[in-house]
Amino acid sequence: MDWKIDKGAAACLACGRGFSPGEEFFSGLEETGAEEEFARRDFCPACWAKGPRPFFSHWRTKRPAGQGEVTFVERASLEECFRSLWESGEGAKRPKLLYVLALLLVRRKVFRLEEVEREGLGLRLKLKRVGSTERFTVDDPRLGLTEVDALLGEVGGLFAGPGSGR
Numbered sequence: 291m292d293w294k295i296d297k298g299a300a301a302c303l304a305c306g307r308g309f310s311p312g313e314e315f316f317s318g319l320e321e322t323g324a325e326e327e328f329a330r331r332d333f334c335p336a337c338w339a340k341g342p343r344p345f346f347s348h349w350r351t352k353r354p355a356g357q358g359e360v361t362f363v364e365r366a367s368l369e370e371c372f373r374s375l376w377e378s379g380e381g382a383k384r385p386k387l388l389y390v391l392a393l394l395l396v397r398r399k400v401f402r403l404e405e406v407e408r409e410g411l412g413l414r415l416k417l418k419r420v421g422s423t424e425r426f427t428v429d430d431p432r433l434g435l436t437e438v439d440a441l442l443g444e445v446g447g448l449f450a451g452p453g454s455g456r
């Protein structure tokens with residue numbers, strides 16, 4: 291499988307205005323038409339308020355003001371994207387994406403892996419939000435190791451750019 295993720299640009303897709311460091315904007319994920327091909331679309335708050343188009347997941351993000359803020363912005367965006375998928379039920383239709391986001395959140399220490407259960411032939415991850423009592427259960431979509439690595443890089447890159455300056 292070859293996931294292709296378009297990371298978007300550091301400017302509003304609708305009006306073309308560039309985002310300044312520290313500025314908040316909105317990002318949405320949409321499928322490009324090809325299977326498992328996602329694109330991130332960024333909009334300024336004014337254009338986002340007009341409801342540019344439906345996205346299966348979206349989050350509020352910010353162009354980091356400095357290098358020190360990059361990780362913070364990335365973690366917040368990752369979590370909001372995961373929650374948006376989780377709460378809308380869209381994640382159930384995209385189990386690989388939900389799983390990879392969960393792994394990234396464990397890596398960033400936003401979630402803690404409490405338990406791994408056997409579920410049929412696969413595994414089920416029991417996750418806890420660090421600093422709260424919230425728990426999430428995510429099924430392992432049984433990806434190969436190479437595939438997991440590739441997806442971690444692709445999806446991680448989606449949140450590291452484009453506004454982060456990396």
Ligand SMILES: [Zn+2]
Nearest residue numbers: 302305334337
């Ligand atoms: Zn705009």
